[in-house]
């Protein structure tokens with residue numbers, strides 16, 4: 001059965017037919033189908049040929065253009081001319097015969113062409129009738145006036161209004177419209193023409209062939225569909241094969257016919273006219289409604305669809321007649337239907353105009369779209385609501401774009417977690433809610449989570465593995481927290497969790513937070529599968545509690561950050577709560593930073609010098625160690641301000657000052673023979689060394705001071721040499737080429753990569769004081785010191801031990817082969 005239906009559908013032929021308004025020949029019927037004589041004939045043929053006639057409503061010239069362009073397949077009511085035959089194909093058996101006729105206002109005498117003398121005749125501008133009459137006027141010496149008009153309605157209206165005496169129209173139009181304008185037909189008939197269906201040249205020959213076949217048979221049988229259609233539309237069948245010479249004698253018959261039709265016909269035509277106007281308006285409206293992008297529909301008071309435009313039909317995959325009578329329950333899922341129903345009832349029951357964004361899910365759940373919908377009540381003439389009209393615009397793509405922009409602004413693309421911006425907004429909202437008292441004294445908590453030694457992973461396994469780790473961590477953090485908690489990626493290897501709704505009692509809140517933090521510590525400490533590797537790591541967590549008083553979101557985050565640093569300091573893989581002592585540290589650090597800015601301007605820095613000696617105790621040189629002579633704090637040690645100078649960037653101008661001051665000191669020593677050979681070691685910070693123009697800065701310091709290049713020794717630490725090794729080596733080689741010496745400070749505390757060491761143009765290794773301090777009591781430290789000395793010797797580097805405080809330490813170092821020494825045993829750092 002189904003297969004049969006499908007087969008039947010496949011044999012149907014869709015024929016797009018141009019329909020313009022020219023009653024009774026062709027028009028759009030009330031059912032939206034091609035109608036009129038030529039339309040109905042086509043419908044009859046369609047039944048027999050299995051055609052599906054699709055009317056395409058258009059104006060006459062537009063129809064012809066569409067036909068030529070292939071946008072429609074068939075055009076009725078086309079008179080054959082040689083010129084048209086170049087663009088179109090015609091069938092052979094004429095479908096209708098027509099002619100032009102002159103119609104006049106009552107009381108005007110026109111019986112022959114000669115009566116047109118001194119008359120004003122309205123005629124379609126540019127028509128063949130106009131050309132014909134002009135020629136006739138000339139030929140017969142008639143002095144009449146042709147009044148050009150743009151359509152036949154206007155022609156008849158001008159006659160009725162008295163601005164013309166007569167009008168020319170085809171007989172089909174004239175017969176139906178003359179009465180309406182109270183015009184009479186004259187006996188003047190001319191230009192008979194044969195009317196055909198036409199196709200574009202070279203196309204749809206089968207249609208023309210079929211039309212000829214049907215017309216040929218039908219026109220020979222008086223009871224055929226052809227004559228039934230004519231009878232229905234005309235009451236009088238047209239004549240065929242009428243010789244041209246009889247046309248002029250038909251006038252009398254026309255007059256008689258018109259008189260016979262009488263007043264009854266006039267009334268009937270009035271009604272028909274109105275119906276046509278309605279149909280025409282409806283057709284135009286349908287064209288507009290079906291062309292717009294919006295979904296337009298009408299539902300009755302039972303919320304059953306009464307009208308659906310083409311977009312709605314496409315959405316539901318049904319034809320209008322299938323949609324009519326159905327409700328939203330037939331098209332959408334239960335929740336969508338319920339929601340739509342509520343809004344529809346507001347319109348139907350309360351006359352509200354409802355404007356809303358709707359997200360509708362199809363009944364099978366396969367399609368979800370968002371619409372901006374406006375629904376209005378429709379009232380009948382008694383002011384009673386009889387339906388609602390809805391207009392919906394699909395804003396799904398717009399919403400998706402909006403969503404994408406929002407995600408970019410507020411979410412981290414790597415982990416899909418909220419980013420810092422969204423986190424800060426959420427913290428602010430939580431604080432505001434607490435201040436308003438809506439959270440009833442509850443506590444919240446911020447947990448600042450930093451991955452331990454994340455840089456090592458990036459350096460060893462590469463950044464893609466680092467990214468994979470962060471993604472897996474984000475997923476695990478999600479599993480450790482509740483949906484109402486905020487989980488964010490702060491940036492890099494830092495995550496932040498905000499807990500809300502904790503106890504109003506601070507101890508209980510701390511306990512609750514501690515449990516979550518420990519859970520996170522445990523979960524994130526489990527092994528990760530990174531490619532082929534099983535990777536283990538840990539995190540350090542800083543926690544701060546808040547209850548809406550005093551703090552803003554930035555301060556809170558700083559507190560959690562500080563507590564996290566404390567966890568790192570205490571050994572990593574730990575949870576630390578923020579406490580007031582940490583706050584004091586922050587304040588002290590902030591104040592110190594502010595003072596540091598002033599210190600350079602006020603020239604408050606000084607250099608102290610500590611001797612470096614050989615095994616005989618002879619001073620070979622000094623190390624310059626900076627101090628801050630603060631007017632209130634007194635002499636400030638470098639360990640207190642160098643780290644702050646590093647993070648604030650002040651180390652750069654400070655480092656430059658130290659270099660200049662050290663070079664000036666070398667020049668001062670050069671004046672005295674006892675000190676002229678002394679070298680001076682200067683500490684260089686990582687940030688300072690990595691400046692692109694660092695080599696130039698050293699060169700400038702030496703040149704400006706006039707110091708001997710070979711006496712300046714730069715102390716670099718291991719950690720500042722591991723990043724961007726190639727560039728470091730190039731820089732060191734440039735310095736070396738200038739004659740500057742280089743010492744590797746704190747050796748043994750960092751990476752101590754021998755392969756890198758081998759490539760660095762060093763002069764000296766400095767054994768860190770922590771090994772020297774313990775070497776007499778710890779065999780391990782002795783072993784390290786021995787190893788450093790051996791390494792130095794094997795690569796031809798001088799080895800200096802720092803932090804030498806006792807004779808025993810010096811003796812032990814000499815026994816191990818150390819040749820140079822620095823420490824309180826030989827002198828503390830002091831001003832000169």
Ligand SMILES: Nc1nc2c(ncn2[C@@H]2O[C@H](COP(=O)(O)O[C@H]3[C@@H](O)[C@H](n4cnc5c(=O)[nH]c(N)nc54)O[C@@H]3COP(=O)(O)O)[C@@H](O)[C@H]2O)c(=O)[nH]1
Nearest residue numbers: 625626637638639658683684685745803804805823824829
């Ligand atoms: N970038 C720069 N950093 C500098 C500069 N000056 C110092 N620093 C950095 O500060 C660190 C600490 O310096 P300081 O407090 O001056 O301590 C030095 C010595 O006083 C100390 N030392 C020397 N001998 C002994 C000793 O026998 N016992 C003992 N307890 N301490 C001793 O060691 C520090 C020398 O360190 P080093 O640079 O490794 O030789 C300092 O480590 C620098 O990092 C500067 O101008 N610029």
